[in-house]
Amino acid sequence: MPIYEYKCGKCGSEFEQFRRIGDDDDDLKCPKCGTEKPERKLSATSPGGGSACGCGCGGGTKPSPPKMKIG
Numbered sequence: 880m881p882i883y884e885y886k887c888g889k890c891g892s893e894f895e896q897f898r899r900i901g902d903d904d905d906d907l908k909c910p911k912c913g914t915e916k917p918e919r920k921l922s923a924t925s926p927g928g929g930s931a932c933g934c935g936c937g938g939g940t941k942p943s944p945p946k947m948k949i950g
């Protein structure tokens with residue numbers, strides 16, 4: 880399950896979320912101010928950028944390991 884990075888357009892807070900491929904961001908909220916639909920910064924897999932099959936399954940490309948946040 881890839882981790883996506885998001886940035887709130889209101890308060891500028893950046894955070895990470897586990898998302899399944901194909902999920903939209905409609906249910907996401909900024910953890911700081913509660914603004915809905917934060918901006919997705921970058922994805923672990925780049926759509927159309929090397930995926931062999933184009934279905935979003937990854938096509939064999941390996942995303943970088945997720946960042947561990949402790950605390």
Ligand SMILES: [Zn+2]
Pocket residue numbers: 887888889890891892909910911912913914
């Ligand atoms: Zn915010």
